[in-house]
Amino acid sequence: MSKQIAFVTGAGRGIGRQIALTLAAKDMVVAVSDLNIGNAEETVSLINESGGKAISVYCDVTQLASVEEAVQAATSQLGSIDILINNAGWDKVEPFLKSEPDTWDRIININLMGQIHTCKAILPLMIEQGYGKIVNIASDSGRVGSSGEAVYSAAKGGVIAFTKTLAREMARHKINVNCVSPGPADTPLFKEIGEYNAGIAEALIKAIPFRRLAQPEDIANAVAFLASEEANYITGQTLSVNGGLQMV
Amino acid sequence: MEDSRTLSGKTILVTGGADRIGKAIAISAAKNGANIALHYHRSKEEALQTTQEIATLGCRVLAIQGDISDLEQVERMRDKIQTEFGDLYGVVNNAGYVQMKPLFQYAKDEWKKEIDVCLNGVINLAYTFIPHMKEKGEGKFISIVGDSARMGNRNLIISAAARNGVISFIKSLALEVGQNQVQCNTVSLGLIDQGDLGMNEERMKKLIKNYPLNRLGRADDIVGIIDFLLSGNADWITGQVISVNGGSGMIG
Numbered sequence: 001m002s003k004q005i006a007f008v009t010g011a012g013r014g015i016g017r018q019i020a021l022t023l024a025a026k027d028m029v030v031a032v033s034d035l036n037i038g039n040a041e042e043t044v045s046l047i048n049e050s051g052g053k054a055i056s057v058y059c060d061v062t063q064l065a066s067v068e069e070a071v072q073a074a075t076s077q078l079g080s081i082d083i084l085i086n087n088a089g090w091d092k093v094e095p096f097l098k099s100e101p102d103t104w105d106r107i108i109n110i111n112l113m114g115q116i117h118t119c120k121a122i123l124p125l126m127i128e129q130g131y132g133k134i135v136n137i138a139s140d141s142g143r144v145g146s147s148g149e150a151v152y153s154a155a156k157g158g159v160i161a162f163t164k165t166l167a168r169e170m171a172r173h174k175i176n177v178n179c180v181s182p183g184p185a186d187t188p189l190f191k192e193i194g195e196y197n198a199g200i201a202e203a204l205i206k207a208i209p210f211r212r213l214a215q216p217e218d219i220a221n222a223v224a225f226l227a228s229e230e231a232n233y234i235t236g237q238t239l240s241v242n243g244g245l246q247m248v
Numbered sequence: 249m250e251d252s253r254t255l256s257g258k259t260i261l262v263t264g265g266a267d268r269i270g271k272a273i274a275i276s277a278a279k280n281g282a283n284i285a286l287h288y289h290r291s292k293e294e295a296l297q298t299t300q301e302i303a304t305l306g307c308r309v310l311a312i313q314g315d316i317s318d319l320e321q322v323e324r325m326r327d328k329i330q331t332e333f334g335d336l337y338g339v340v341n342n343a344g345y346v347q348m349k350p351l352f353q354y355a356k357d358e359w360k361k362e363i364d365v366c367l368n369g370v371i372n373l374a375y376t377f378i379p380h381m382k383e384k385g386e387g388k389f390i391s392i393v394g395d396s397a398r399m400g401n402r403n404l405i406i407s408a409a410a411r412n413g414v415i416s417f418i419k420s421l422a423l424e425v426g427q428n429q430v431q432c433n434t435v436s437l438g439l440i441d442q443g444d445l446g447m448n449e450e451r452m453k454k455l456i457k458n459y460p461l462n463r464l465g466r467a468d469d470i471v472g473i474i475d476f477l478l479s480g481n482a483d484w485i486t487g488q489v490i491s492v493n494g495g496s497g498m499i500g
Contacts, residue, residue, distance in 0.1 A: 210484065229472075234492050
């Protein structure tokens with residue numbers, strides 16, 4: 001069998017970068033997409049250094065046209081896309097009543113519309129080949145809520161529901177669609193949030209039964225499992241990877 | 249050369265391991281390098297056959313008889329495993345006792361045995377095996393339930409109730425032993441066709457309509473998630489319930 005090709009969004013840093021590294025280590029070819037092409041190229045170098053194969057692709061997930069161009073760029077170099085990992089995400093943590101419409105738009109466009117755009121662009125390729133796996137990165141905030149993340153949790157709750165409906169519609173094409181739902185993770189985004197929310201990391205660590213934040217590897221391993229043949233009978237499900245912080 | 253298989257040298261107890269799903273799980277864990285404690289209750293012949301099959305994979309295997317609803321028998325199982333293999337790394341509880349019928353077809357108290365095996369069995373296993381895992385600061389405790397436990401089913405009313413209890417028990421347990429790096433999770437199954445459903449074609453077709461992936465499950469569909477949850481790759485996953493059901497239910 002020829003190598004599988006994975007398209008990972010937001011793969012320039014944090015969890016997305018680790019997902020790209022983990023999939024590459026499992027012998028997949030990775031299209032590393034990001035808004036920040038410099039970061040994407042760094043991820044590609046890391047993959048190349050460890051003997052894997054990857055390309056970088058500029059992609060603004062909030063714009064369908066940009067996503068279509070990115071998919072075109074990836075497929076013209078790699079042939080097709082077997083696996084889509086919707087990882088790109090962003091949040092600004094603040095009380096809902098202090099948040100502004102511009103922030104809401106940005107959060108919904110990146111976290112929810114972004115996944116809708118990539119699915120619109122990539123599913124036809126998967127349908128044509130009669131095979132595909134999509135893993136959408138949700139968030140435990142979308143399952144149980146999270147103070148300071150009202151609109152983000154709404155977008156991520158939307159991701160979970162979107163995943164379930166796509167799983168139903170795509171099952172007949174042998175395409176599996178699932179969510180991995182991270183709890184708090186040790187990522188650049190979380191560090192940014194910590195800069196304007198003193199003490200948030202310490203408070204969360206205390207509440208997590210395993211007493212630590214997620215490392216990107218923890219999330220990437222679950223993504224790799226759901227993207228594998230081992231998970232062929234799993235679809236429409238949400239798997240939380242959170243050290244026991246929430247149990248839904 | 250160092251053995252890099254995920255469960256190399258680790259001991260896994262699979263309950264109800266004589267045949268069907270339990271057998272598939274035991275064989276897969278054995279292929280990943282584990283020593284297998286293969287529990288059975290009544291299916292001695294099948295258990296011995298499975299044991300021989302596993303032994304050919306070049307790993308150590310021990311068949312252990314017992315009724316998991318009886319704490320003393322579970323303790324005897326622990327002693328035998330300890331003597332044969334030393335400390336246990338993981339438990340996969342696949343054993344169950346299920347009567348398929350609506351509540352009002354049960355005779356008085358006929359449900360007790362079902363609850364005893366499906367719920368008290370899990371409590372007995374945790375009570376017996378987890379203290380060692382806590383001491384070692386590592387371990388995996390996985391129980392298998394049916395999606396009926398998450399969604400209800402009029403013909404599985406008792407086992408579904410008992411196993412919903414299992415889900416809750418495992419969440420509380422995960423909270424209790426998280427600080428000891430012991431992971432506790434539940435795998436919830438859709439209907440698995442093991443060749444003995446005894447349904448006519450028409451009924452089967454109707455049933456499959458509820459499965460977006462357009463087929464019932466097979467024992468092989470289950471081993472992937474169990475292998476994953478037993479592996480170090482799932483060390484940050486605890487207290488969760490994951491359904492393997494061909495899309496027949498999408499909860500949470």
